[in-house]
Amino acid sequence: MALDGEKLRYVMRHWTTGVSIVTSCYDDIQHGMTVNSFTSISLEPPRVVVTMANTTRTHALVQKSEIFAVTILGQHQIELAERFAGHVPESENRLAGLATKTLVSGAPLLRDGLAHIDCRVIHSYPMQNSTLFIGEVLAAEVCQDQAPLVYFNRKYRRLDL
Numbered sequence: 001m002a003l004d005g006e007k008l009r010y011v012m013r014h015w016t017t018g019v020s021i022v023t024s025c026y027d028d029i030q031h032g033m034t035v036n037s038f039t040s041i042s043l044e045p046p047r048v049v050v051t052m053a054n055t056t057r058t059h060a061l062v063q064k065s066e067i068f069a070v071t072i073l074g075q076h077q078i079e080l081a082e083r084f085a086g087h088v089p090e091s092e093n094r095l096a097g098l099a100t101k102t103l104v105s106g107a108p109l110l111r112d113g114l115a116h117i118d119c120r121v122i123h124s125y126p127m128q129n130s131t132l133f134i135g136e137v138l139a140a141e142v143c144q145d146q147a148p149l150v151y152f153n154r155k156y157r158r159l160d161l
Contacts, residue, residue, distance in 0.1 A: 019077075019149040019156065021084045022050055023095070023108045024061035024068045030108050032094055033058040034085040036151050038070060046137035048117060053130050057090045062133060066121040067105035071113035073149040075158040080110065081149060103139040115142045 023032035037051040050068065052059040062068045073081055080098075088094045099111040103118040119135025150157045 013153045016150055016152045016157075019073045019081050019151050021071045021073065021080065021110060021113070022052065022058060022062075022068050023071070023110075024058055024065055025107055026061045026065040029061060030093070030095055031057045031061055031090075032084050032108070034081050041134070046140070047122075048119060048135050048137060049132060050135065051130050051132045054126070055129075059131060062121060063124070063131070065107075067107045068119050068121065068133065068135060069103070069105065069107035069109045070117040070119070071110040072115040072117075074112075074114045074144060075147045075149045077113070077149055078156045081156060103141070105138055112144070114144050114146060114148060116140065 017036040018038075020035055020038050021032050022035050022038065023030065025031075033052065033056055035050055035052065039049055041047050041049050048070070050070070052062065084094050095108055100108040101111050102108060103116060105118050105120060107118060109116045109118070116139075117137055118139040119137055121133050122136045123134040125132040147159045147161050150159060
């Protein structure tokens with residue numbers, strides 16, 4: 001018997017995750033989205049995984065370019081998380097007016113994030129509504145040693161350190 005997707009969604013709301021913004025670019029188009037379905041899956045060789053809904057602009061850019069970058073957010077960056085979670089529509093440039101940089105792939109990263117990971121897609125696994133992308137880590141850096149932004153039960157939270 002298959003589990004109802006809404007039941008799993010409800011249960012997963014009780015799993016605390018970090019908050020990151022995944023970005024990509026292709027030709028002159030760049031875009032990004034807030035994700036919490038991101039994690040490291042291997043240190044040797046360095047690999048990460050991210051899952052994105054198939055209907056998003058970021059997904060389309062990752063598919064075309066085969067690159068993506070991840071900015072891990074700090075607890076002071078709730079507004080950025082909201083901006084990239086859809087408060088700025090898919091059709092608009094969510095990166096407009098923000099300080100960005102690139103590492104190896106050319107995918108944009110947000111300058112004031114806690115850490116950056118730059119990747120090249122080495123595998124993709126399409127599912128009904130989303131795609132799981134495995135990325136070879138081309139570069140990684142810690143930019144600030146501050147508390148991360150976390151997500152729990154449909155709300156952004158801060159850690160008491």
